[in-house]
Amino acid sequence: MPFWPLIPAFVLRTCERQQSAASPGRNRAHRLTKANFVRPIALARFAAPLMAGFLLVSSLACAQDGAPGPRPSDQFSFMQLLADKGLHDMENESWNAYGQFTYISSWKSSFSAPYTNLNGSINSLLPTAERSFTGTATLYLGLRLWNGGEAYLVPELISERPLSQLRGLGGAIQNFELQKGGTSTPQIYRSRLFFKQTVGLGGKSLVEESGPLQLATHYDSRRLVFVAGNFSVLDFFDTNAFDVDPRLGFLGLGFLTYAAYDFASDARGYSYGGIAEFHWDDWAVRAGRITPPKQPNQLPVDFRLFKYYGDQMEAEHKHTIRGQDGMARVLVFRNHENMGRFSDAIAAFQADPAENATTCTTFNYGSQNAGAPDLCWARKPNVKKGIGGFAEQTIGRGIGIFGRAMYADGKTEVYAYTSDDRSAAVGVLANGTAWSRPGDDAGIGTNIGWISNVHARYLGMGGVDGFVGDGAITAAAEESFDLFYNANFGKIYWLSGDYQHIAHPGFNAARGPVNIFTVRIHGEF
Amino acid sequence: MASFKSQRRFAYRLLAGLLTLGPLADAQQQPAGFAVERLYQSAPGAGWFVMDDLNITGRLGGAIELTSGYARNPLVITGPDGKQKLAVVKEEAFFNIGAAITYDRFRGYINFPMPLLLSGASGTLAPYQFIAPSVSLGTNPDTISDPRIGVDVRLLGEPGTLLRLGAGAQLYFPSGSRADYVSDARYRAMFRFLAAGDAGAYTYAGQLGVHVRPLNDAPVPGSPNGSEFLYGISGGRKFAGPPGWVVIAGPEIFGETAFHSFFSGETGTEALITGRLEQTNAGRNLRIKLGVGHALQQNFGAAQWRIVFGVELFGHAGSH
Secondary structure: OOOHHHHHHOOOOOOOOOOOOOOOOOOHHHOOOHHHOOOHHHHHHHHHHHHHHHHHHOOOEOOOOOOOOOOOOOOOOHHHHHHHOOOOOOOOOOEEEEEEEEEEEEEEOOOOOOOOOHHHOOEOOOOOOEEEEEEEEEEEEEEEEEOOEEEEEEEEEEEEEOHHHHOOOOOOOOOOOOOOOOOOOOEEEEEEEEEEEEEEOOOOEEEEOOEOOEOOEEEEOEEEEEEEEEEOHHHOOOOOHHHOOHHHOOOOHHHOOOOOOOOOOOOOOOEEEEEEEEEEOOEEEEEEEEOOEOOOOOOOEOOOOOOOEEEEEEEEEEEEEOOEEEEEEEEEEEEEEEEEEHHHHHHHHHHOOOOOOOOOOOOOOOOOOOOOOOHHHOEEEEEEEEEEEEEEEEOOOOOEEEEEEEEEOOOEOOOOOOOOOEEEEEEEEEEHHHHOOOOOEEEEEEEEEEOOHHHHHHHHOOOOOOOOEOOOOOEOOEEEEEEEEEEEEOOOEEEEEEEEEEEOHHHEOOOOOEEEEEEEEEEEO | OHHHHHHHHHHHHHHHHHHOOHHHOOOOOOOOOOOOOOOOOOOOOOOOOOOOOOOOOOOOEEEEEEEEEEEEEEEEEEOOOOOOEEEEEEEEEEEEEEEEEEEOOEEEEEEEEEEEEEEOOOEEEOOEEEOOOEEEOOOOOOEOOOOEEEEEEEEEOOOOOOOEEEEEEEEEOOOOOHHHOOOOOOOEEEEEEEEEEEEOOEEEEEEEEEEEOOOEOOOOOOOOEOOEEEEEEEEEEEEEOOOOEEEEEEEEEEEEEEHHHOOOOOEEEEEEEEEEEEEOOOOOEEEEEEEEEEEEEOOOOOOOEEEEEEEEEEEEOOOO
């Protein structure tokens, strides 16, 4: 049974908006403060019908920022400690250093499935009970090089064990920290190394607060920003849902950004490339070209940026409705990558059944289904396109609702993010000030993903893509519901409890539903 | 007291074990690789490439450094006949970003080496089959190879004086692949005694240390033989540069030799001719460094020749 109509029954109260981490596009004027968190009961009365209406009529979807948000001054941090001792200027920083660690442990209960990995296909979510975890530790180092010029380096450590080897789910993957190819042996890697230059064009003077991936400074509301190097696309595009640090927000991957946004990135989710932003008061436009992986969902990067690339453009507008801040964005992307079209894979198999999943001579996912087509026989330079919209709105002093949706063409395989061809998500975020727990956060939301008809036909014939493929399919939307509460302790640690209910895992109505319970421990310094 | 003695005995044995793990090594038909880099850089802000000028002073200060280098033939293995040679690692290029925080006479730092290029020739030197690394930014877009954290302390002498003595310790975290010749895949540690001084227009520095290296592939030609002694010395002359700048030029000689092959010729030694241009202001300063060098004794990553370039921002908030 679809669970999303039940969501309006939940009324959450407050939400603290934080600034964008990596881009000065979200300014202080657009931020909620704790002083706003009052009258929770009246707020709840207002929020419930609004949320219900929103969920029933809106197809927009939502997500969180790919980058961390700024650190409030009342929260412990190494930089604040130095500033308190008069050793650091928190208003105009020449450097900063922040860190975080997060441990996420998920438990999936067993579920019913009439078949699993049918006929040698390999991408089913296993129906047995499983445990998954991720552990990450990150250092965020920033340095001001000259006026307007900043450089950032972010080394990170990850250890992980996914459910079913990260197979069997589309955009409903339960933990956004999971990386393709990760192992339980800790790996240290460089997640970001980029340069940012801001050119002021006048307008109002705005404040950028100190935080991970942002040096405290003042900047013009009208400006140009150029970024080059190694980063996550989500540091700059589709940063949203009140810029809550994802490690403090929803755990589901479908809430990180549009699940159908197959942004070019390596297996860890990072890319090389360049981005340009133009900000004009409440308006912003950004465009970027970034590197894809050499093979779908793998780590090696293809630097031939004129041959294979991911292009994206986003327009953004901030607004106020009855004195409440909001934002709307539209994003389009166009990837040109060496990827397979589902129709070509099917045609190749039908023309010659010897060209099946077990006879691949080029990169493939290792399916043992000899009666299935495979994308390995169809890879060539192809284009994937998509368009999406996002909106977020505070609906009273502290509660924030958000929604996002994307439509991609669905003709080609997943190359970097999730198997969704279309996605939609909505949610509510609230801060705990209203119940005298100002460091706490809570959220409730739903994420729905669809695949195209030709994608479903390919999976139905036993084919697999980077994540899904049970060997057969009763095609349906993959739906996930996510509810979390995040409790703060000692201004350094957060303990979260999260519940996710996933219907039709892998877009297959014949399997599931799946229940996943998660605990998260997060610390910042 | 007995308990204390017992603990001390245990500690000595543990240390001895760490330092003399050589005989435990197994012969391998296909060597697994190791961290071939032997340019063990000094801390960010330490002046020289390998030595340390021990000019640690002031209130809160620090340094950010970016170093990049290229080495030619850092691992050339000679066959049993003494004639056949195989350049398993023919080219190596790296990029290293580091940051240090200083306070008074203490320094804490962190470094993130990142390989840009490792390539060479695969081949067989009986009975071992060597597989050359094939690393580029495309294949390893985000590799950090054996990052390190370290602490240094100036024990004796003041900045600018004739003699300064200090000590330092470093811990290397295993990261990256042995097959890529960027990591031992084991924790490593270094302990160094440091000396430095200035006499008029002349400056010098030196070090003696121990590299605690558990990896011991002693039977395999050209492979690590366990823990090593480290040594090095540098000297240079200061020249007046543009106002507020000084130029320091001089050689750095450094190397290492395995404990249990101390007298067997398994020693690598390199010489770098270095020049650095640095600001001498009270606040934030810039230092630009260049080094070109050649192996005096080519072993274990002591490159046939190498070139190193570095940029540092360093300074401190004022006198303590």
